[in-house]
Amino acid sequence: MNILIQLGHPAHFHLYKNTIKNLQRDGHHVYILIKTKDILEQLLKDAGLPYVNIYTTVRKNSKFAIIKAVSTRLWRIAKFTLSHHIDLLTGSSTEIAQVGWLLRRHSVILGEDDAAIVPEFVALAKPVMDSYLTPVACNMGKLENRVTKYRGYQKLAYLHPNCFTPDQSIAAKYVDIDKPFFILRFTKLRAYHDLHAAATGITTKIAQHIITMLESHGRVYITSERELEPEFEKYRLSINPLDIHHVLSYCSLYIGDSQSMAVESALLGVPNIRFNDFVGKIGVLDELENKYHLTNGIPASNPEMLYKRLEEMLLSPDLKATYQERRKSMLEEVIDVNAFYTWFFENYPESKRIMKENPDYQLNFK
Numbered sequence: 001m002n003i004l005i006q007l008g009h010p011a012h013f014h015l016y017k018n019t020i021k022n023l024q025r026d027g028h029h030v031y032i033l034i035k036t037k038d039i040l041e042q043l044l045k046d047a048g049l050p051y052v053n054i055y056t057t058v059r060k061n062s063k064f065a066i067i068k069a070v071s072t073r074l075w076r077i078a079k080f081t082l083s084h085h086i087d088l089l090t091g092s093s094t095e096i097a098q099v100g101w102l103l104r105r106h107s108v109i110l111g112e113d114d115a116a117i118v119p120e121f122v123a124l125a126k127p128v129m130d131s132y133l134t135p136v137a138c139n140m141g142k143l144e145n146r147v148t149k150y151r152g153y154q155k156l157a158y159l160h161p162n163c164f165t166p167d168q169s170i171a172a173k174y175v176d177i178d179k180p181f182f183i184l185r186f187t188k189l190r191a192y193h194d195l196h197a198a199a200t201g202i203t204t205k206i207a208q209h210i211i212t213m214l215e216s217h218g219r220v221y222i223t224s225e226r227e228l229e230p231e232f233e234k235y236r237l238s239i240n241p242l243d244i245h246h247v248l249s250y251c252s253l254y255i256g257d258s259q260s261m262a263v264e265s266a267l268l269g270v271p272n273i274r275f276n277d278f279v280g281k282i283g284v285l286d287e288l289e290n291k292y293h294l295t296n297g298i299p300a301s302n303p304e305m306l307y308k309r310l311e312e313m314l315l316s317p318d319l320k321a322t323y324q325e326r327r328k329s330m331l332e333e334v335i336d337v338n339a340f341y342t343w344f345f346e347n348y349p350e351s352k353r354i355m356k357e358n359p360d361y362q363l364n365f366k
Contacts, residue, residue, distance in 0.1 A: 001028050001087040001346075002028075002084055002085050002088075003023060003028050003029065003086070004031050004033060004080065004081060004084070004086045004088070004090070005020065005030060005031070006032075006034070006090070006095065007033070007044075008034070008037060008040075008091065008092065009037055009038070009040065009092075010037065010038050010040045010043055010241070012092055013043045013044060014155070014158045015092070015110065015154055015158065016157075017047060017049070018157060018158055018338045019157065019338055019341045019342050019345070020032070022342040023342060026346060028346070031052070031080070031086070032049060032051040032052070033053075034051050034054070035053065035054065035055035035073065036056050036058055039241050042241070046242050047242065054073055055076070057069070070095065074099060077095055077096075077099045078102060078103060081099055081103055082103065086105060087105065087106065088106045088107070088108065088348055089106070089107040089108075090107065090108045090109070090110065091109065093109075094121055094124040094125045094128075096108075096109055097125050097128045097129045097130060100130050101127075101128035101129075102128075106131075106348055107131065108130065108131045108132070108348060109125065109133070110133050110134075111132060111134050112135060112153065112284055114139045114281070114282060115141030115143060116141065116281070117278070117281065117282065122141065122142060125143070126143060129143070131348070131352050132146065133341070133344065134147050134148075134149055135149065135150060135152060135284055136149045136151055137153075137284045138284065148344075148355045148356070150355075151333065151335050152335045153288075153334070153337065155264055155267055156334060156335075156336070156337040156338070157337040157338045159267045160336050160337060160338060161331065162338070162339070163338050164245065166245075168250070170246040174238075174243070175219070175237075175247055177250040179218060180217055180219070180252040181218050181220070181221060181251060182217075182221065182251065182252055182253050182255065183221050183222075183223060183237065183247070183248060183251045183253075183255075183256075184207065184210065184211070184222045184254075184256055185224070185225075185254070185255075185256030185257070185261045186202055186222065186223075186256065186257065187225045187256070187258045200300045201257025201300055202255075202256065202275055206303050206306070207232065208231075210306075210310065213307065217314055218252055222236055223239070224236070225258075245264065245268070248261070248268060248270060249268050251270050252320060253270070253272065253313060253319075254270055255272070255274075256273075256274060257274065257276040259274065259276070259285065262285065262297075263284060263285065265295070266288045266292070267288075267294075267330075268327070269294070269323045269327030269328075270320070270323060271319050271320060271323050272294075272295050272296065273297075273313070274296070275298045275299075275300060275306050276299075277299065279298060279299045280297065280299070285297060292326055292329060292330045294323065294326050294330060296309055335362050335366055336366060337365075340362055340365040
């Protein structure tokens with residue numbers, strides 16, 4: 001098949017990178033379309049994956065700028081689909097579903113946000129959606145009867161043991177893995193779902209308090225999406241983005257206002273705390289916290305609870321070993337998401353029918 005994959009964010013690179021390799025291995029022609037977004041282009045270059053940038057402008061946040069950007073990308077995706085005889089489109093945006101519907105091509109959207117977090121996405125996708133893959137933990141509201149659910153999490157597509165093994169030699173290029181160290185992650189909280197929820201997270205004052213608590217226990221590193229304050233520059237973790245999961249794997253404790261990195265920490269069995277306004281509102285994180293006890297959510301309105309939980313975790317003996325055991329329990333119940341994605345794309349739309357009639361078919365991908 002000729003398969004078009006749209007990547008709109010650096011996280012999508014990780015989400016699709018192993019599936020792309022599988023599809024290419026099996027003889028399919030894979031075309032990657034991107035827009036300029038943070039380090040996305042650099043990740044693809046470092047991985048040696050060819051791509052086409054269909055929107056090089058860094059758009060503003062006004063409604064007019066958003067409408068203009070989306071319209072331009074829709075036109076360019078449609079034009080590419082026709083000129084390259086695309087059989088299947090996939091990505092994480094409504095643009096994929098819209099172009100597929102318009103040109104009568106199969107499309108599969110990958111998502112991990114609950115419907116309540118992304119109401120605009122639901123409104124735009126519902127009339128034109130062909131297929132939507134989402135974890136069982138997600139509540140898709142009005143789309144619930146139209147999605148295909150699997151037992152796992154998106155980030156297992158690159159963090160499942162079948163496709164990722166932490167490499168000590170890679171991690172050791174950046175940190176001393178024989179001594180305790182901590183990673184803090186600061187985000188802009190400016191994504192579309194963040195804007196909708198008026199999200200807040202770790203402030204400068206809170207970050208200073210966290211660092212003070214951590215420094216007597218080990219080395220502190222910061223990775224930040226937003227501009228760092230001068231007093232935090234000495235903690236900056238300068239790293240090739242392709243190597244971040246190797247370093248995270250050996251981390252003693254992760255703290256941040258990033259949803260994504262909290263999930264990654266949980267899936268790697270790394271003790272972690274997330275601090276933002278989404279606590280209790282995200283199905284995937286709720287499941288990881290309440291069912292597997294692999295993450296700890298603290299609402300941004302309660303920094304004192306954050307400090308108390310952090311102190312408890314710092315004083316807990318064998319904390320990392322405990323989280324590794326919990327991770328093993330989780331992995332026993334989920335599937336190899338990368339293998340499942342590969343099968344679903346290669347056999348679409350028959351795969352959609354199979355999953356509807358027999359959801360347990362996914363257990364072939366363990």
